Amino acid sequence: MFAEVVFNIPHNNSFFYRAIDGCQVGVRVRASLKRRVLTGYVIGMTETLPYDIPDSRIKDVEKVLDSEPLFSRDGAFFDMAKWVSSYYMCSLGEALAMMVPLGKTQRENPVPYEEPSSYVKHELTEEQKEAIETFYSSDSYLFYLYGITGSGKTEVYLSIAERLLKEENGSVLYLVPEISLTSQIVESMRNRFLDITGVAILHSRLSAGQRLNEWKRILSGEARLVIGARSAVFAPLKNLSLIILDEEHESSYKSGSTPRYHARQVAMWRARKEGARLIMGSATPSFEAYRMMRDGKLPFYALTSRVGGGAEPEMRVIHLKEFPGPLSAPLLEEIERTHKEGRQTILFLNRRGFAHYIQCLSCGYEMICRHCSVPLTYHEAHNIMICHYCGYRTRPIDVCPKCNSVNVRYGGPGTEQMEKELSRRFPFYRIRRLDTDTAAKSGYVDKVIDEMHRGEVDVLIGTQMIAKGLNFKKLGLVGVVLADTGLHIPDFRASERVFSLLMQVAGRAGRFLPDGKVIIQTYLANHPAIAYAKKNDLEGFYLRELKLREETNFPPFSRLIRVLVRGKKESRVKSEIYKLADVLRKNLPAGVELLGPSTCPMEMIAGNYRYHLFLRAKNSSIMHAVLKKVLSGFELTSGLFLEIDIDPVNVT
Structure with missing residues (x-):
């Protein structure tokens, strides 16, 4: 055999x-x-x-x-x-x-679960009830729940899931974009569905053995409800009835390594193939979803009011040219006022570390990673410079190695610097930091979130992981330390990402209070992503951006495939990508464009030079066909690597 x-x-x-x-x-x-x-x-x-x-x-x-x-x-x-x-x-x-998960079955190390406590099921509002009925009355297997932050989308998801688990004896898959959100959802779900089915968790923080254990619980039918991040979309559920894709717009649903799948695309295929329903939701839909809703191709329901008694927060933009930062005087005043009122503050900055770069003011020398074309980030806690792409580490400099000047400065604030500065200004405040550095400590994320819920934290500083899905009843102020981060990236989605992030993080404020405040600090106060976010004008921003996308023929008005070649020697990488481009041009059918080749915006990562090209067309299948045909007869030079990214989300 x-x-x-x-x-x-x-x-x-x-x-x-x-x-x-x-x-x-x-x-x-x-x-x-x-x-x-x-x-x-x-x-x-x-x-x-x-x-x-x-x-x-x-x-x-x-x-x-x-x-x-x-x-x-x-x-x-x-x-x-x-x-x-x-x-x-x-x-x-x-x-x-x-x-398929790796690892061996662990008999003595199961996934830790909190003991179920008393669970209070919230009464549905009329809007939520109407959303559920609209979902059930739709003939489409796709449905979108489009609602402002705090409008109760989660309760709609859970009510639909409960009905399907009880009445159809089916199974439900609940996808979230951020691992830190799973523990909150798991606790509420285990309490709510304890008498109906087991609940399984799948995400990357579990050990290999724990993931395999959960996989087998799902495979055996012991757990008919699965909660997890991106890779949970492959959970081996039988009799799948419903897939919930929360925060549908999130780029973290797209894998950054082979295979570069998008959980949304896999969920759509799986729902159609297995006869399940897919409900997606967000306060800031992806442009692809928004266009489908606008064109009548995606049934949806819009939730327009907050369920916690709160109101839309007051938004204020602080121009950093007028009020120097990184913590401007108006922001510091609001933090102090919020604390005196017995409320909490969240400060958002999408840069970890102490300083984003070290630069010589005499000659302009900057510490760049020797393996990547990016500045090194200074981490003061360990007095080390770290590359956040390849992990390279070295000591910071006091003297410029190029001109011997001692006029060296740290620039570009990070979350570590914010924590130190706030602790200096407000020594008696209880300050916590949540980013990938602190989240690496086992149990730290859950501990800090619990402390926030109990009112034991005055100021929470964090990166993108605190921008979504977190609800704190005493939260009165949200401060965006530098809204410009991300706007300078040469990517047609840059404005969309920044606008969405601002709307999401601002949505943390005022959920349970009538007078929540949001302060956005920026050097680009007139940038559309910031100006429209300040006005809370999602439709205005989307219509403006969609017009630009249509004029330039970028998604959602076209589909893209990115082809990238990387290797240690730049001349070989460049030669290979141009050779591949020539073969592609000779085989391009009508309706398919070739863009490039060119160097990637991030020219080098981990010692590899990177060049890319794009195929663009209205239909992806025709691009698939020509690329598969060309690559089947194209022999890649030894020592070079080829990356194919279908529907790329990040093109740096």
Whole structure:
């Protein structure tokens, strides 16, 4: 008997091995491939080989890693793996390696759960009831819940999920963009659905063994409700009835490594294939979703009022040329006033570390990562310069290595600097910081969020992870320390991202209070993303931006595929991308454009030079076809790497 095995390598071939006890479709195995022993996935069993090969060349499977299959060949899960492989142009092995959890079953280290406490189910407002009825009356498998921050979208999701779990005996998948949000949702869901089904969690902070344990609970049917971040979209749920995609606009739903899938796209495919419903929601929809709603192609319901008794916060823009920062006098005054009123403040800055760069004021020298074309960030707590792209570390300088000047300064504030400055100005305030540096400490995120809920924190400083999904009853002020971060990136989505982030973080204020305030600090007070956010004018900004996108033929009025070549020698990378571009031009069908090639905005990352080109068309299938045809006959030079990104979200 022979086992057909695929590996997590960028080759579409499968390999055959002599089976040992335990080999069956759906298990992981260890097997030798050339000079390496790799983990592979058994996708078939056969008594005869499909091609003539000497028996002496067939190797044995070295080890079977699973006692039971993790998937079946004829199931929806395997169909999904094949679709991911085809649509995102990766190998089947790469798709399965991303979809199936690694690790061994852990008997003594289960996922930690809080003991269920008393759960109070909120009474639905008339708007929420109407939203639910509109969902059920729609004939489409797609539905959008478009509502301002604090309008109670979560309660609508949970009410729909409860009905489906009870009445249809189905299963529900609840996707959130940020890992830090899962613990809050899990606690409320376990309390609410305790008598109906088990709840499973899937996200990257779990150990490999914990993820595999949760996977098996889902596979066995013990848990019919799954909550998780991006990769949870592949949870092996049976009888899938509903997928909830919360904060649909979030770019974190897009994978940054092969396969570069988008959870929204996978959820749409899965809902259609498995006969489930997909409900998406956001206060700031993606432009793709907004255009579909506007054109009548996506049924939706708009929630227009807050359910916690709060009101839209007062918005004020502080021009940093008039009031120097990073903590301007007006912002400091508001922090002090808010504290005296017994309320809390959130300060948002999407830069971690102490300073964003170190620069010599005499000659302009700047400390740049030796492996990436980005400035190093100074982390004062460890007195170290760190590259946030490749992890390179070195000591900061006191003397310029270029001109020997001691006129060296730290520039560009980060969350660490904000924490230090606030502690100096307000020594008796209880100040906490939430970013990827502090979140690395086990349990720290949940601890800080609990302290905020209990009113034991006066000021919370954080990056993007505090910009969404968090509701604090005593929160009176939100300050955006520097709204310009992200506007200088050469990306057609830059304005959209900044506007959305400002609207989301501003939405934390005034949810339960009638007089919440938001202060936005900026050097670009007249930029449309900031000006429209100040007016809380989502429709005005979207219509303006959509007009620009239509004039320039960028998504959502077209589809893109990004092709990137990277390698250690720039001349070879450049030569390769131009050679590929020439072949593509000769094969381009009508309706497909080729943009580029050019250097990437981030020219070097981790010692690799990067060049890219784009294919653009109204329809993605025609681009898929031409790219697959060209790449099937294109041999990549040794030492270079090719990246394919379908519908790219980040083009830096």
